[in-house]
Amino acid sequence: MQADLDRWFIHEILAHEQALMAFLRRHWPHPDEWHDLRQELYTRIYEAASRTLPTQPKAFLFASARHLMADRLRRAKVVSIEPMGDLPPSHVLVDEVSPERWCGGRQSLRRLAQALDRLPNRCREVVWLRRVEELSQKDVALRLGISEKTVEKHIAKAMRLLADALFAGEPAPAPTASAPGKAEPGHGRK
Known part of the structure; x- marks a missing residue:
């Protein structure tokens, strides 16, 4: 089965490599990513073909290329909301916490x-x-x-x-040591 799939891939997909690269050059603005796109595309197509062979391999190849480029564009537009910069370490020894x-x-x-x-x-x-x-x-x-x-x-x-x-809103009140029986600022009694 694997050898049959390999032969199919060579004859039906790799046969269009030159046209695929021309397509990527026309539609993808980052030349340094063309080869990565091609390899990722080949991987996707090979995995998909291992489940079911496409009836129109060339059309499947170029449709997959369009979808891959669209996925890459979507991922590039997502803005990370992860914290940036150097944050103080949050792991401190218990006896260091005042x-x-x-x-x-x-x-x-x-x-x-x-x-x-x-x-x-x-x-x-x-x-x-x-x-x-x-x-x-x-x-x-x-x-x-x-x-x-x-x-x-x-x-x-x-x-x-x-x-x-x-x-x-209002900044959180700074923690203060209060005498017993007295309310802390911003809490309890007014």
Whole structure:
């Protein structure tokens, strides 16, 4: 079976390599990626043909090339929302955490939980699956029965709302040591 598939691939797909490269040169603006595109395309076609041979191999080859280029363009447009820059390490020894720092961390976590709770249901669900359960964008879309584009929109909306809730409002009060019986600023009594 493998030898038959190899022969089919050579005669039906590799026979069009020159036309394929001309097609990629005409339609893909990055010359340094032409060979990578070709190899990825060959891999996709070989894997697909191992399941079912296409009835029109040449048409399948060029349609697959268009789809691959469209996928690459879509991926290039996705903007990462991962944190940037050097962040202080979050792993510290327990004896290094002062009561003030511990309290400040608890307050920040409480504010984040409240901000998450105020998100619209679908946004909250998408953020949870994407950031907490660490599912891929595609898996989130499949699980919720929505498009990947909709997942992107929910993430963007949620990030804006969370940023507004956490940073645009009044700054969180600095943790202070208060005497017993006295309320901390911003909490309890007015």
